[in-house]
Amino acid sequence: xxxxxxxxxxxxxxxxxxxxxxxxxxxxxxxxxxxxxxxxxxxxxxxxxxxxxxxxxxxxxxxxxxxxxxxxxxxxxxxxxxxxxxxxxxxxxxxxxxxxxxxxxxxxxxxxxxxxxxxxxxxxxxxxxxxxxxxxxxxxxxxxxxxxxxxxxxxxxxxxxxxxxxxxxxxxxxxxxxxxxxxxxxxxxxxxxxxxxxxxxxxxxxxxxxxxxxxxxxxxxxxxxxxxxxxxxxxxxxxxxxxxxxxxxxxxxxxxxxxxxxxxxxxxxxxxxxxxxxxxxxxxxxxxxxxxxxxxxxxxxxxxxxxxxxxxxxxxxxxxxxxxxxxxxxxxxxxxxxxxxxxxxxxxxxxxxxxxxxxxxxxxxxxxxxxxxxxxxx
Ligand SMILES: Cc1ncc(COP(=O)(O)O)c(C=O)c1O
Numbered sequence: 001x002x003x004x005x006x007x008x009x010x011x012x013x014x015x016x017x018x019x020x021x022x023x024x025x026x027x028x029x030x031x032x033x034x035x036x037x038x039x040x041x042x043x044x045x046x047x048x049x050x051x052x053x054x055x056x057x058x059x060x061x062x063x064x065x066x067x068x069x070x071x072x073x074x075x076x077x078x079x080x081x082x083x084x085x086x087x088x089x090x091x092x093x094x095x096x097x098x099x100x101x102x103x104x105x106x107x108x109x110x111x112x113x114x115x116x117x118x119x120x121x122x123x124x125x126x127x128x129x130x131x132x133x134x135x136x137x138x139x140x141x142x143x144x145x146x147x148x149x150x151x152x153x154x155x156x157x158x159x160x161x162x163x164x165x166x167x168x169x170x171x172x173x174x175x176x177x178x179x180x181x182x183x184x185x186x187x188x189x190x191x192x193x194x195x196x197x198x199x200x201x202x203x204x205x206x207x208x209x210x211x212x213x214x215x216x217x218x219x220x221x222x223x224x225x226x227x228x229x230x231x232x233x234x235x236x237x238x239x240x241x242x243x244x245x246x247x248x249x250x251x252x253x254x255x256x257x258x259x260x261x262x263x264x265x266x267x268x269x270x271x272x273x274x275x276x277x278x279x280x281x282x283x284x285x286x287x288x289x290x291x292x293x294x295x296x297x298x299x300x301x302x303x304x305x306x307x308x309x310x311x312x313x314x315x316x317x318x319x320x321x322x323x324x325x326x327x328x329x330x331x332x333x334x335x336x337x338x339x340x341x342x343x344x345x346x347x348x349x350x351x352x353x354x355x356x357x358x359x360x361x362x363x364x365x366x367x368x369x370x371x372x373x374x375x376x377x378x
Contacts, residue, residue: 058259085245165196170323197225
């Protein structure tokens with residue numbers, strides 16, 4: 001740290017110059033991220049709640065109520081039954097870690113059966129909790145292979161995982177048969193809807209065929225969804241809901257000097273600002289608003305995929321949600337060339353592919369600019 005402090009203007013100028021080095025969502029530069037530009041009302045709400053700490057909610061009863069209300073919205077959206085309970089967490093990773101911790105605490109077992117397409121956050125869970133991860137190869141369609149998943153289960157299994165919107169392809173696993181299997185075999189099923197959680201509930205409103213994925217399936221034990229992805233809240237905001245709310249007691253840690261008796265999230269000090277942001281977007285958009293955003297994203301993804309096919313580009317899988325992943329003989333070189341045109345796409349190295357996530361900030365105009373630049377880069 002330098003000896004003397006800088007004036008305010010100098011600090012802010014330095015920060016502005018630094019921020020200008022970053023790419024942005026709003027200018028349509030970032031095309032491969034699971035996150036998106038926070039909604040304008042989320043930004044305003046976040047600014048109002050900057051000092052709030054949900055780790056010590058006695059000081060912030062208003063903010064604590066917002067958490068309860070966001071969770072109630074999500075419980076209703078995902079058809080959670082009476083008695084379910086959730087927590088707002090820092091994102092999809094914390095939600096997956098907690099789902100594993102809850103299952104391990106409830107069963108005393110440490111094996112997790114999951115499709116090979118599951119997010120790498122489970123690797124972190126495995127390291128932290130000494131879990132035995134059984135990665136099951138996906139089927140030819142890129143989704144969890146039901147038969148192979150059920151065969152992988154054994155007496156040591158604490159948890160099965162299914163993904164509702166995979167990170168690489170945006171595919172939804174066949175959750176219904178997996179949930180029935182788990183129900184019949186008294187096994188816990190965690191649905192990772194970090195990405196799909198704000199799209200799947202609106203498929204019917206968006207003119208698509210609904211896909212069962214949530215607590216309406218009796219075998220679904222827990223479900224995560226990220227307000228800081230499709231919920232257009234500010235970072236960091238994830239959510240984990242558990243069918244049997246009492247399950248949280250098993251991982252609760254006494255927090256003696258705070259205004260709660262216990263905590264059961266990984267974070268201690270927990271930001272209230274993104275929770276206020278999520279609440280603001282929920283109230284401002286309502287179901288109809290989210291459905292309209294979902295429809296636009298799905299339509300734009302279908303548009304992009306059709307145009308890419310027209311250019312002779314091969315999709316890894318037909319887009320189910322709003323992830324468009326296509327093969328290229330040299331994805332890194334393509335990524336570099338696109339960056340030269342101001343577009344940041346992500347690599348899916350193990351598939352020799354490039355990924356675009358058609359999130360709310362990715363407009364039709366942006367896609368048209370991208371499609372104009374693409375042929376010279378291919
Ligand atoms: C399916 C899925 N689960 C979990 C995560 C992790 O979420 P986060 O990066 O918010 O921790 C992601 C991130 O992209 C994801 O796609």
